[in-house]
Each structure stands twice: as structure tokens, then as C-alpha cells.
Amino acid sequence: MPSASHPRCVAAATPRRPPVSRGVAAWPALAVAAALALSGCATYAPSPLGRGEGAASVAQLVAPTADMPMPTLATHRLDPTDGLDVTEVAMLTLANSPALKLKRDALGVASAQAFAAGLLPDPQLSLGEDFPRHSGGGLTTAYSLGLSEDITALLTRSSRRAVARSQAAQVNLDLLWAEWQSVAQARLLFDQVLSLRAQQNLLDTEQAALAPVGQYIDAALRAGNLTYDSASAGLNAGADVHKRLADNAIALHQADSDLHVLLGLAPTAPLDLVGVPYQIAPTPAQLQQALIDLPARRPDLLALQAGYQSQEAKLRAAVRAQFPALTIGFNTARDTSAVYSNGFNIGITLPLFDRNRGNIAIEQATRQQLRDDYAARLLGTRSDMQRLLADLDTLQRQRTALIAHVAQLDDARRAAEQAWQRNLLDWPTYLAIRGNALSADLDLLAVQQQQATQAIALQALLGNTDLVVAHPAPAEVSTP
Structure with a gap:
């Protein structure tokens, strides 16, 4: 498995534009760059079809x-x-x-x-940015950054491994x-x-x-x-x-x-x-x-x-x-008024019909x-x-x-x-x-x-x- 130093991996991990603001606002781009840098890149090699002629003599077997x-x-x-x-x-x-x-x-x-x-199932990273349409005092670029994980996939991992x-x-x-x-x-x-x-x-x-x-x-x-x-x-x-x-x-x-x-x-x-x-x-x-x-x-x-x-x-x-599917995540955000907030989210499937x-x-x-x-x-x-x-x-x-x-x-x-x-x-x-x-x-x-x-x-x-x-x-x- 090639490392992140592979030319194609480095090119993929390079952000196309600098972050709008400094400080905490640079976290999203840095997080994306770090995630891409940590991930390995698979390479492709062609494998042409054979001619199916078989061995010409027993001595070749x-x-x-x-x-x-x-x-x-x-x-x-x-x-x-x-x-x-x-x-x-x-x-x-x-x-x-x-x-x-x-x-x-x-x-x-x-x-x-x-x-x-x-x-293990990969965590979900979400990133969003909001840009003010009007300039004014105290206004800044807003962003939200979240990280979540499918807990149900973790609970059933041992069963999936046993099946496989x-x-x-x-x-x-x-x-x-x-x-x-x-x-x-x-x-x-x-x-x-x-x-x-x-x-x-x-x-x-x-x-x-x-x-x-x-x-x-x-x-x-x-x-x-x-x-x-x-x-x-x-x-x-x-x-x-x-x-x-x-x-x-x-x-x-x-x-x-x-x-x-x-x-x-x-x-x-x-x-x-x-x-x-x-x-x-x-x-x-x-x-x-x-x-x-x-x-x-x-x-x-x-x-x-x-x-x-x-x-x-x-x-x-x-x-x-049959138990409710559960997703847990954490997020951090800043609004256009430069108000910072941290929070979490929980997603659950209600077992009403299917189960x-x-x-x-x-x-x-x-x-x-x-x-x-x-x-x-x-x-x-x-x-x-x-x-x-x-x-x-x-x-x-x-x-x-x-x-x-x-x-x-x-x-x-x-x-x-x-x-x-x-x-x-x-x-x-x-x-x-x-x-x-x-x-x-x-x-x-x-x-x-x-x-x-x-x-x-x-x-x-x-x-x-x-x-x-x-x-x-x-x-x-x-x-x-």
C-alpha cells in the first residue's frame, strides 16, 4: 500500500485555496488535509488476458x-x-x-x-462554511465542523467478522x-x-x-x-x-x-x-x-x-x-458574529414498523x-x-x-x-x-x-x- 508521500496522494491532499480566516477557522482545511494525508492510495496495474493455450508438453508442468x-x-x-x-x-x-x-x-x-x-467503519467528517453577503463590523465567515460514527456498525462488527x-x-x-x-x-x-x-x-x-x-x-x-x-x-x-x-x-x-x-x-x-x-x-x-x-x-x-x-x-x-440504529457525533461551529459553539448529535431509528x-x-x-x-x-x-x-x-x-x-x-x-x-x-x-x-x-x-x-x-x-x-x-x- 503506497504511503501518502506518493505524488498522486500528495496532489490529492493539497487544498486548492487557503482558508478564509485564521485561528479556529483554519481547522476544517487542516482536518481535511490531515485525513487525506493519513489515508493510503491504491494503485492500478493492468493485467492482460492470457491466450489459454495450455502447456506444450508434460515437461512444462x-x-x-x-x-x-x-x-x-x-x-x-x-x-x-x-x-x-x-x-x-x-x-x-x-x-x-x-x-x-x-x-x-x-x-x-x-x-x-x-x-x-x-x-472498522470510517467516521463521517462534515464541513460547512457560510460567507456573509454583506460586509460589516463584527461579521466573519461562519463554519461548522462535525465528526460522527455509526455505533450500530460497531456493535455488529463481531458478527460480520464471524460470518466472513x-x-x-x-x-x-x-x-x-x-x-x-x-x-x-x-x-x-x-x-x-x-x-x-x-x-x-x-x-x-x-x-x-x-x-x-x-x-x-x-x-x-x-x-x-x-x-x-x-x-x-x-x-x-x-x-x-x-x-x-x-x-x-x-x-x-x-x-x-x-x-x-x-x-x-x-x-x-x-x-x-x-x-x-x-x-x-x-x-x-x-x-x-x-x-x-x-x-x-x-x-x-x-x-x-x-x-x-x-x-x-x-x-x-x-x-x-433489530435494535434501533444509533449514530453519535460531535461538532464545533462559529457563526457570522464570531460566536463559537460546541455540541453533539444523536441519530436513532424508531423501531415502529420494520424492526x-x-x-x-x-x-x-x-x-x-x-x-x-x-x-x-x-x-x-x-x-x-x-x-x-x-x-x-x-x-x-x-x-x-x-x-x-x-x-x-x-x-x-x-x-x-x-x-x-x-x-x-x-x-x-x-x-x-x-x-x-x-x-x-x-x-x-x-x-x-x-x-x-x-x-x-x-x-x-x-x-x-x-x-x-x-x-x-x-x-x-x-x-x-
Whole structure:
């Protein structure tokens, strides 16, 4: 904050004309000059808009471990040169996500509002001068000088500060919750990109494997040894794989684009992902303890508690504001006959009609709404947790069954391929076996991704607690 010695401040504090008379009559100008000299002057600096291009490469991104809100991230070594694993993606998301930057800007606004709420109200200085229209003996310039303060603003200052502090705490906790959700989103996108890439490789391999069958069918059609009715199964098999490839590519483009945006990367920046998706395996005891500690740990619930405390302070302030508004001031004056006088003034609002009853009713209703919102959030969390646990149990059983089914169909596919190459198996049967094996492979990948999604959602629901044991899930689909 610049001092009053700043050139612009000095110019503003300089009176434009000298006082009319000496002595006490010079007090008004001196008081104004002193008030302006004591006040600081803010300066303006332009801040041009950016171009929003994003980082050109992962190497340009930074993620200080000291700023990580979770111990599991703060202790992980970041090294983008060998590719990004799921934890490194989460770290870079926290440090570079554009959405989180907006949340941090909102925290800056809330902090500024808390600072403003703690400032004392400025006193009101009034100054007036009267000039005689006729000159004569004993006549002089009259003046009045007054200083007043809003007492009501002083009485409600503590409530305003409590409201602002609670609001700043709520914004800070909302930011922390947004960071936790961003970590979950980073893990989900990491898993989606890896899963879609695996499906893409699987479909590319299948398309290459079907190429000789397609060539055989085309040659048979040209030679007249096969009709289009009988060749429809073969033609549809190739078309189906081609369509799946296109659909999968579009989904991969979307997931890859979302991950680039989350990391603050330019759309064309290369993104090398390594490792395996994030998985968790919490024990029943860990889940029970996490659920007990939930209201004291999860940021969104803590933010609701801070919002409720803020509303309590608003209600107290509204109750205090029902009392008459009071303003007290003191003044000194001199009339044109050079008679000096000192006095005071008191302003009070008569509480006849309003008495702030409307605002009190609004704050009471808002408090009840926040109370019910908090209870509903807790109940919803408990219900969601039970649902996710049931889903994970179902998906695990389905995954176990699919692993065995995929292994059997994989053996059948290899045997069928060898038999077809030796002309021991007709191509419709061969295509049917390959189609069944491909569907089972894709189903297993889908179940694995769905299981990872539900597990990450469960951990986010429980507040990313360190009590949850995390371990990677190995890839289980073999290349056909």
C-alpha cells in the first residue's frame, strides 16, 4: 500500500485555496488535509488476458509435493521422463487443473471479503462554511465542523467478522473437496484412457486377424463359389469390428481430451501413460472406521458445517440489528458574529414498523435449510456407500467368472485359428468362435473399468482416507 508521500496522494491532499480566516477557522482545511494525508492510495496495474493455450508438453508442468493435500501424493516421486503413472497424473492435476485455479481464485475473493469485514467503519467528517453577503463590523465567515460514527456498525462488527471467517473457511473446504474430486477424476480418466487403448489394440488385432477371412470370402464371391446370402455372416463380422473400432476411437478421443484439459495441457501435447489403473481393497473394519470419522474428515461435510456456523452468525447479526440504529457525533461551529459553539448529535431509528423482522425470518429459514441439507448429505453418503459396496461385490464375482470364461474362449480361439489355417474348420464356425471370444474380452475390460470406477467413487465418498489400502489391478485380457 503506497504511503501518502506518493505524488498522486500528495496532489490529492493539497487544498486548492487557503482558508478564509485564521485561528479556529483554519481547522476544517487542516482536518481535511490531515485525513487525506493519513489515508493510503491504491494503485492500478493492468493485467492482460492470457491466450489459454495450455502447456506444450508434460515437461512444462510442475507439481510441488509440499502443496499436495494428501500424504499419499506428497510422498510420491514425480518423474515425467519415464511416463506418467496414475499417482503422477493426480499430482499434476492438483497443481495445474484450470478448474482448480478458479476455485483458488474464489478462495482469494473470500479471504478479501473476510479482511473487509474486519475493518472498522470510517467516521463521517462534515464541513460547512457560510460567507456573509454583506460586509460589516463584527461579521466573519461562519463554519461548522462535525465528526460522527455509526455505533450500530460497531456493535455488529463481531458478527460480520464471524460470518466472513466462516464463509472463508467454507470456501477453503470447498476447494479441498474439489481437489479430492479432481484426484478421483484424474484416476478415472487415467483408467478410461488405458482401458480404451487396450480395447483399441484388441480390436486392431482382431481386424488384422479377420483380414485373411475377408479376402477368402471376397475371392469366393468373385469366383461365384459363394452367394451374398451365405457370405453375410463373414461380411458382417468385419463390419462389426470396424464399427467397434470407430466407436472406441471416438470414446478414446473424448477421454484423452478430458485428461488433457484436466492437466492443463495443450490438445496436441503428447501424453504417455504407464503403469496400471488405481484400485482399492478396503477391509470392513477400515470402512466402518472411515464412516464413523466421516463428518470430521470429509471436506464437503466440513464445508457444510462452516456454512452452518456462518448462518448462525448471520442470524445473530440480524437479531442484533433489530435494535434501533444509533449514530453519535460531535461538532464545533462559529457563526457570522464570531460566536463559537460546541455540541453533539444523536441519530436513532424508531423501531415502529420494520424492526428487522423480515431479515430475521429469512435467516431462520435459511438456517433450517442448511441443517436439513447437512442431514440429507450424511444420509445420502451412507446409502451410496452401501450401494457401492454391493456393486463392488457383484462386479468382483462377475469378473472372476469372466476371467475363467475368457480363458476358455481364448483356448478355443487359438485352436480354431490353427484348425482353420489347416482347412480343418469352415470359416463361419471360425468367425463365430472368434466373435464370442472378442465379446468376452471386451466384456472383461468393461467390467474391470466399471469395478475401478466404483472403487474410486467409494474412496472419494469416504474422503480419500489413508485407512483405505490401495493396490493396482493387473491386466487380465490376453491379446487374441
